[in-house]
Amino acid sequence: MDFEITGSTAAEIADSVRALRERGVVRPGDALPPVRELAATLGVNRNTAVAAYRQLAQAGLVISKGRGGTLMAGGAPLAQEGVAADTVLHDIGSGNPDPRRIPDPSAALGGIVGRPVLYGEPVIDPGLEHWAREWMLADLARDDLRISVTSGAVDAVERLLAQALTRDDAVALEDPCFLSSIHTVRLGGYRGVPVPVDEQGMTVDGLQAALDAGVRAIISTPRAQNPTGVSLTAARAAALRKVLEPHPYVLIIEDDHFSMLSAHPYASLIAPGHRRYALVRSVSKFLGPDMCLALAATDPTTAERLAMRLNPGTTWVSHLLQRLAHAQLADAGIRQQIADAASHYAERNSAFTAELLSRGIRTDSTDGLSLWVRLPVPARVAAERLMRRGWLVRTGDEFRIDEASPVSDHVRLTVHDLSEADTARLLDDLESAAR
Structure with missing residues (x-):
């Protein structure tokens, strides 16, 4: 080791490594000293060194390779949801809705202009709040329910975690997990605790283990879990609620993105x-990604804390955008278009799944905008083979929380908008890639 790490606390040690990285003293791929060696050199407890490396890992600055040691992370960008930039390949891993299935807002635009909203007024528009309350209460019958508005679900999750947690607090995440949730937890300085997902949703044993590990928040996807497409069953939900009974103050965040x-x-x-x-x-998913708006139904305390992070003038959610969303959601014709889109996605996914099954390839669910396809070869191998045939897919490895977990045998495919010819070609290419 030709560099010197200093510090007596976890934060100081982590800052020392950050400074070495910024000055170019350590570079991507360089090995950091083992925990015991670092602790002995600095004269600190081993747990202090462990905490320092954990902070660096959560910030994406180092990668733990188990027995292979701790390495400085490379400069490669983190995987992100959406269309891949600068590729000539046919991108079937984007997870996007079909633009032809997104309602045209033109007719609603004329009715949203009204009295200007001024600083200090309520963050949520009254019409949207009333509509959202009825929508939420239909599924979550709580007398204490409050409605808040944020700039999308990822923004909501980030603010909800920030109002409840401090750095290094543990958060239970579904495994495999939605990419944005992984990034939000990592960049917030929290510890992601993986909870396995099976065909019924979060596993009971997995959640119990996470609670035993001291998680202070849980992020769950009740329907069309991304990337697996699995929806929580009533029986599994009841079993999970039973496990949660002794932990009433653990923050439960349900991201019902496919509602x-x-x-x-x-x-x-x-x-x-x-x-x-x-x-x-x-x-x-149904009004379009550019309608960057989400509604949160919360308990009163969480609502009050969330409101403090939504002060008008700093993180204001445009009332024009809120009115536009409300005008569309309250329109029976547009709700029918949304229902038609739901049928379209389900039918296309089911048809593709049936064709895959006839070729000996199975998917775990047909709910959602994408399919989670299990292959008899490692996902990265299949992805490389598909790339040579002109397809760009997402491998299951991108959705892992723990990089030391086994290599994935799943790929995520978005196929609902493929033409008949492209669908047939992809099926043939998947069959070949799986051999």
Whole structure:
């Protein structure tokens, strides 16, 4: 080791490594000293060194390779949701809705202009709040329910965690997990604790283990979990609520992103007596990603803390945008278009799944905008083979919380908008890539 790490606390040690990185003293791929060696050199407790490396890992600055040691992370960008930039390949991993299925807002635009909103007024528009309350209460019958508005679901999750947690607090995440949730937890300085997902949702044993590990918040996707497409069953939800009974102050965040498009009923982790909760529903999947707006139904304490992070003038959610969302959501014709889109996605996914099954390839669910396809070869191998045939897919490895976990055998495919010819070609190429 030709560099010197200093510090007597975890924060000081982590800052020392950051400074070495910024000055170019350590570079991507360089190995940091083992925990025991670093602790002995600095004269600190081993747990202090462990905490320092954990902070660096959560910030994406180092990668733990288990017995391979701790390495400085490379400069490669983190995987992000959406269309891949600068590629000539046919991108079937974007997870995007079909633009032809997004309602045209033109007719609603004329009715949203009214009295200007001034500083200090309520953050949420009254019309949208009234509509959202009825929507949420239909599924989450809570007498204490409050409605808040944020700039999308990711913004809601980030603010909800920030109002409840401090750095290094533990958060339970579904494994495999939505990319934005992984990034939000990592960049917030929290510890992500993986909870396995099976065909019924979060596993009971996994959640119990996370609670035993001291998680202070849980992020759950009740329907069309991304990337697996799995929806929480009523029986599994009841079992999870039972596990949560002794932990009423653990913040439950339910990201019901596919709400209006899902063919499955809403099942919840939030019991009637749970004290800290948030049901978050964005409109991006059915009104379009550019309608950057989400509604959060929360308990009063969480609502008050969230409001402090939504002060008008700094993080104001445009009332024009709120009125536009409300005008569309309250329109029976547009709600029918959303229902038609839901049928379209379900039918296309089911048809593709049936064709895959006839070729010996299975998917875990057909709910959502994408399919989670299990292959008999490692996902990265299949992705490389598909790339040579002109396809760009997402491998399951991108959605892992723990980089030391086994290599994935899943790929995520967005196929609902493919032409008949492209669908047939992809099926043939998947069959070849799986050999």
